[in-house]
Amino acid sequence: MKTEEQPIIPTGIPDLIPGVSALKNEGYRLVAISTTKLGEIFQVDYSFDLNFSFRTLRLLVPQGITLPSITGIYWAAFPYENEIHDLFGIMVTDIAVDFKGTFIKTAIQFPFSVNTDKPEEDVCQNK
Secondary structure (H helix, E strand, O other), rough: OOOOOOOEEOOHHHHHHHHHHHHHHOOOEEEEEEEEEEEEEEEEEEEEHHHHHHHHEEEEEEEOOOEEEOOOOOOOOOOOHHHHHHEEEEEEEOOOOOOOOOOOOOOOHHHHHHOOOOOOOOOOOOO
């Protein structure tokens, strides 16, 4: 079976809008935006498809940094961008439909931004 290259392109925050615009101009559609916490930084992946050819722009975002919205290019990005804010606490500027922190209601604010590093000793262990 032949497999096709599906590149992950490291991207800086200043290059996000030009990179997304270039993919839009080439005919790519937005597939998903996903975020995960990696220690003290966040990985944000913007994934696109054109004729089953997949491309991902990957940002590494330090805590406290603001991202620009891509909804001026892909309007349908607004749910993803609201989730990024509500779950991870990453600010996104100029979202076309901005729920201002009320898109997802959670018991704790920004639940996916918490430190998940395990202590050396399991504090839940029965003694």
